[in-house]
Amino acid sequence: MTIPILNYTFSTQNQRVDGFEICPGDEQPKIYTTNNLPTATEMDEIIWAVYRQIFSEHQILTNTVDPFLESQLRFNQIKVKDFIKGLLLSSSFRQLNFDGNNNYRFVELCVQRILGRDVYNEREKYAFSIVVASEGLEKFIDFLLESQEYIENFGESTVPYQRRRIIPQRIKGEMPFNLKTPRTARGFLNKGNMSQLHWSGIIRQFRPQEKAPKAGDPALFLTMANEIF
Template identity: 70%
Template structure:
């Protein structure tokens, strides 16, 4: 018997209230969609937006791209939603994100990038973390993309985006979700005994040649004093 999703209350976030912006600015999201029969150049932008939304800016590498899926999207054999799901379930996303974080961080990250909003509260994060642990990552992703919230905001043809980054009563916007680091914090890495972050080897310092002290440099006086004190003993 599978564990049902826990109940959680919704919170008043920016994307759930009406905005009062008088003119579009940098915080206004740009919508990428295939509804209007995009040109080849516009399709390149749509594909790029998909990679940027799911992988974040610093993970868009040539090895993470899938030319076959891109070709299917260009020739309308699959929808944008199918392309998004394929990127989320790819080996690259699993290796770079799922394998590097705990379930709570994965839930937060995927809700941000798939539903375009932050988690409502810790209760929602816990509810999806339980589903993720019980049903697995594939089930969790399909639960998000097949949700009513995803359908109402993005449908089959629109690339997910961060909805309304403008913060109430402020002039600046939030940091875009896809610019936040996908790595987990140091506390969790300590539990995983990560060798690359917890190396006990002393770091070697390198001093460029032009910074090496020359004769008469005051930096050499201390070593001279130490030499004299050793000889006097």
């Protein structure tokens, strides 16, 4: 049986308040969209913007690139939202973000990268975590991509971006979401079943080359003696 999503209240975040900017500036992110029939160069920029938003610059690797989805987008066979969904459901995204985090941290990352904002509060984080736990990863991704919030802000053809990202950065000293390293949550590292994260081998001390013992050094004789006995 599907567990109903929890109710939660909206907090007054920066992206929910209308701005007073007269001219475009640093406070307004660059919009990447296919609505205006982009050129080949502009399409390259759009594809790069998608990778940068969904994987962040820290995760754009050879195995995260999907040439097949890129080709479909270039020939207008799919929309930007379809391209994004394909990346979110890829094994690379799952391995880098879902497998290495608990549901709470994964929900936080997805809301930041897909909806372009931070979670409103802990209750919203718990509500989305229930969706992940009860209905699975794909249903949760669909839940965000088909939400009214996503449709109103990005639609089918616009790459998600952090809405009004600069003002919170100045106030809190935070960097944009897509530049944050998606580290594993501290609470997940404390799990007892994460033995693979603990090194059980021999820990060797690094010695710079200029400090290595030279011929005639007593340390070499001691090492040889220990090997004999």
